[in-house]
Amino acid sequence: MMELPRPKSGQPIAELSTPLPIIDEDRLAANIARVQTYMDSHGLAFRPHIKTHKIPAIAAEQVKAGARGINCQKITEAEVFADHGFEDLLITFNILGSEKHKRLVALNTRISGLKVVADSEATVRGLSCAFSQTRPLTVLVECDTGGGRCGVQSPEEAIALAETIAAAPGLTFGGIVTYPKADTEEAVEAFFAATLAGLAARGIPCPIVSNGGTPSLFSAHKVTSATEHRAGTYVYNDRAMARSGHCRLDDCAMHILATVVSRPTADRVILDAGSKALTSDLLGFSDYGMIIEYPDAVISGLSEEHGTVDLSKVEGRRPEIGEKVRIIPNHTCVVSNLFDVMTFHRDGVVTRVEEVAARGLVW
Amino acid sequence: MMELPRPKSGQPIAELSTPLPIIDEDRLAANIARVQTYMDSHGLAFRPHIKTHKIPAIAAEQVKAGARGINCQKITEAEVFADHGFEDLLITFNILGSEKHKRLVALNTRISGLKVVADSEATVRGLSCAFSQTRPLTVLVECDTGGGRCGVQSPEEAIALAETIAAAPGLTFGGIVTYPKADTEEAVEAFFAATLAGLAARGIPCPIVSNGGTPSLFSAHKVTSATEHRAGTYVYNDRAMARSGHCRLDDCAMHILATVVSRPTADRVILDAGSKALTSDLLGFSDYGMIIEYPDAVISGLSEEHGTVDLSKVEGRRPEIGEKVRIIPNHTCVVSNLFDVMTFHRDGVVTRVEEVAARGLVW
Numbered sequence: 001m002m003e004l005p006r007p008k009s010g011q012p013i014a015e016l017s018t019p020l021p022i023i024d025e026d027r028l029a030a031n032i033a034r035v036q037t038y039m040d041s042h043g044l045a046f047r048p049h050i051k052t053h054k055i056p057a058i059a060a061e062q063v064k065a066g067a068r069g070i071n072c073q074k075i076t077e078a079e080v081f082a083d084h085g086f087e088d089l090l091i092t093f094n095i096l097g098s099e100k101h102k103r104l105v106a107l108n109t110r111i112s113g114l115k116v117v118a119d120s121e122a123t124v125r126g127l128s129c130a131f132s133q134t135r136p137l138t139v140l141v142e143c144d145t146g147g148g149r150c151g152v153q154s155p156e157e158a159i160a161l162a163e164t165i166a167a168a169p170g171l172t173f174g175g176i177v178t179y180p181k182a183d184t185e186e187a188v189e190a191f192f193a194a195t196l197a198g199l200a201a202r203g204i205p206c207p208i209v210s211n212g213g214t215p216s217l218f219s220a221h222k223v224t225s226a227t228e229h230r231a232g233t234y235v236y237n238d239r240a241m242a243r244s245g246h247c248r249l250d251d252c253a254m255h256i257l258a259t260v261v262s263r264p265t266a267d268r269v270i271l272d273a274g275s276k277a278l279t280s281d282l283l284g285f286s287d288y289g290m291i292i293e294y295p296d297a298v299i300s301g302l303s304e305e306h307g308t309v310d311l312s313k314v315e316g317r318r319p320e321i322g323e324k325v326r327i328i329p330n331h332t333c334v335v336s337n338l339f340d341v342m343t344f345h346r347d348g349v350v351t352r353v354e355e356v357a358a359r360g361l362v363w
Numbered sequence: 364m365m366e367l368p369r370p371k372s373g374q375p376i377a378e379l380s381t382p383l384p385i386i387d388e389d390r391l392a393a394n395i396a397r398v399q400t401y402m403d404s405h406g407l408a409f410r411p412h413i414k415t416h417k418i419p420a421i422a423a424e425q426v427k428a429g430a431r432g433i434n435c436q437k438i439t440e441a442e443v444f445a446d447h448g449f450e451d452l453l454i455t456f457n458i459l460g461s462e463k464h465k466r467l468v469a470l471n472t473r474i475s476g477l478k479v480v481a482d483s484e485a486t487v488r489g490l491s492c493a494f495s496q497t498r499p500l501t502v503l504v505e506c507d508t509g510g511g512r513c514g515v516q517s518p519e520e521a522i523a524l525a526e527t528i529a530a531a532p533g534l535t536f537g538g539i540v541t542y543p544k545a546d547t548e549e550a551v552e553a554f555f556a557a558t559l560a561g562l563a564a565r566g567i568p569c570p571i572v573s574n575g576g577t578p579s580l581f582s583a584h585k586v587t588s589a590t591e592h593r594a595g596t597y598v599y600n601d602r603a604m605a606r607s608g609h610c611r612l613d614d615c616a617m618h619i620l621a622t623v624v625s626r627p628t629a630d631r632v633i634l635d636a637g638s639k640a641l642t643s644d645l646l647g648f649s650d651y652g653m654i655i656e657y658p659d660a661v662i663s664g665l666s667e668e669h670g671t672v673d674l675s676k677v678e679g680r681r682p683e684i685g686e687k688v689r690i691i692p693n694h695t696c697v698v699s700n701l702f703d704v705m706t707f708h709r710d711g712v713v714t715r716v717e718e719v720a721a722r723g724l725v726w
Contacts, residue, residue: 002439002442002443002446002720002721002724004439004723004724004725004726005462005726017460017462017463017726018460018726019725019726051667073667073668074668076365076367079365080365083365093624093635093668094624094625094633094684096622096624096684096685097380097381097622097685099368099380100380119625119627120625120626120684122683122684122685123624123625123684126685144627148631148671149625149627149633149666149669149671150624150625150627150633150669151625151627152627153627153628259459259460261456261457261459261486261513262457262482262483262486262512262513262514263483264482264507264512264513264514264515264516265516268511270457270512270513272456272725275642275644275697276697276700276723276725277725279638279642279643280642280643280644280645280697281638281643282643303512304414304436304696304697304700305436305437305456305725306512306513308511308512320485321457321459321483321485321486322459322460322485322489333667334638334639334643334667337639337667337701338700338723339723340723357365358365360367360639360701360702360703361365361367362367362382362635362639362640362668363367363368363380363381363382
């Protein structure tokens with residue numbers, strides 16, 4: 001497999017070939033510290049989601065700052081992080097199928113703190129058949145508190161599924177989990193509190209109560225039942241997080257370096273960053289990222305290798321062919337999934353290049 | 364770098380872990396043959412764009428069927444295909460910057476038929492400085508015939524830039540190129556004819572006149588000035604190509620295998636195929652792909668590992684947890700860029716697994 005040439009430590013980022021995502025070390029460190037300080041001040045355990053960076057060295061920095069463990073979405077991601085010494089791993093995905101069960105059994109033998117979620121009897125039955133009492137798997141119940149994705153629909157269903165897990169051979173009930181809509185702390189708290197009351201009444205201990213999400217992260221303390229919070233995007237931040245009020249644009253650690261390759265008309269330039277560099281995620285925006293040097297320019301369309309930029313609202317100087325610009329992406333996590341390595345810099349000088357070790361691991 | 368486990372030849376696709384894109388060998392072969400037969404019958408040279416598959420073995424099948432050469436978008440892609448013996452390579456991108464110029468010079472020394480495009484004097488000047496008369500680079504003029512991306516804006520500009528290239532040390536003028544909007548053959552022909560007349564009047568030979576695109580590919584013969592046509596998507600086809608009338612849904616060679624992992628409500632199931640398997644490309648659709656087994660189901664939302672499916676319009680049987688489905692993606696090229704290998708099958712049995720050798724090569 002051919003790889004792009006890797007930038008070298010000490011290189012000025014202005015010299016690097018584009019398109020290329022880069023991470024500002026100081027912003028990264030500040031993002032990690034700011035969120036950990038908040039969690040510590042509220043007595044909440046913190047479990048960063050590795051989906052945003054997919055890099056063991058960054059997860060190590062998060063744990064060093066005080067994070068309890070990490071959150072993965074897939075078994076293969078968890079395997080990568082287990083290879084790098086992480087023990088407390090929560091996989092927030094319903095795992096089905098014999099090949100995946102086999103890998104999960106092997107992973108559960110290698111590390112001490114593996115946990116997964118389930119939101120149905122079908123998932124629980126499958127896991128129970130694969131695991132044994134000598135090395136049981138810890139399973140948490142995923143709750144849909146309004147996010148509208150996976151999860152049981154009510155505290156009653158959550159309690160019933162917890163009872164099923166607690167009674168299932170080879171499994172241990174580990175707690176409850178949600179990935180909520182932003183700004184719905186009251187609904188989450190109501191769901192969690194009712195579930196916890198029901199579990200207590202049945203004498204079922206619930207060690208972990210896990211809330212999640214970056215957009216309203218700094219309201220996490222309002223969910224007083226929660227024992228931990230999970231978040232991924234906060235580590236790099238992006239345009240969508242700035243819009244939600246979680247951070248400022250200046251807290252966005254990831255920029256995508258791009259070059260103007262064409263200026264066919266006075267009002268249009270073409271960048272060499274297309275959907276293979278930015279992805280086509282809109283997340284409610286009508287354009288594909290913000291150009292820092294030209295905030296009034298609009299990235300109006302993407303094809304795979306081209307970004308089409310509308311300059312009609314740009315007053316004064318306009319970008320020229322060959323000029324490099326920096327883009328704040330709408331969504332940072334998906335950009336990480338496109339590149340084999342990530343380049344880090346401080347004050348515009350490359351500090352290190354890390355392998356995106358869990359890139360593309362969708363199983 | 365950890366990789367997903369690779370399927371093995373002879374395995375039934377029903378056994379494979381999901382999410383996973385798969386290619387139907389018979390449909391692939393039929394797509395290649397159908398388009399080549401059309402080109403042959405109209406005396407048009409055919410230059411497949413490798414962006415759709417990024418796999419040398421598939422390009423070899425296209426060339427074996429009769430294609431003249433291949434089309435790449437980036438230098439690093441061209442390097443991969445040069446490594447596999449391809450000589451007639453057109454890179455349809457403005458190449459800028461000293462690192463890329465250096466690689467391009469090296470590539471031009473290795474293979475005999477390298478060609479690039481330019482749409483500005485700035486691009487031409489840069490190339491001219493990098494190349495020498497002993498091994499000149501062939502440069503074609505990119506024309507914007509209505510596509511609204513790169514390209515000179517008029518036949519007059521095309522003629523002027525061709526003159527600049529013809530006079531530039533280290534460069535040879537190679538022809539004209541466009542990537543048009545679908546169904547605009549008259550506009551393309553008018554642009555090409557006026558440019559060719561002007562070039563002829565100035566005594567500048569124009570060996571290649573290259574039109575492109577899959578959506579209205581079977582109208583390519585209407586552009587009578589063209590000597591060749593370029594197309595990528597036709598090789599796999601996708602939902603957008605079926606909508607444009609280029610093919611039937613049954614000609615889509617790529618399906619994404621996915622598993623139902625959750626059914627939180629009667630009207631909602633969650634698939635394990637999210638934007639890391641399907642991408643968030645909409646291409647004018649309001650949903651993220653078509654489920655073959657449940658054509659009335661709507662993939663209404665994607666997060667990275669989850670596909671949310673609205674079943675409210677599905678009558679009769681509904682998908683169950685653990686059930687596998689096949690999805691026709693909106694856009695096939697971008698799916699290829701997400702996976703390190705591609706799995707091929709005939710009648711549901713794996714025939715081969717090919718490395719997606721040019722995946723992620725954005726430079």
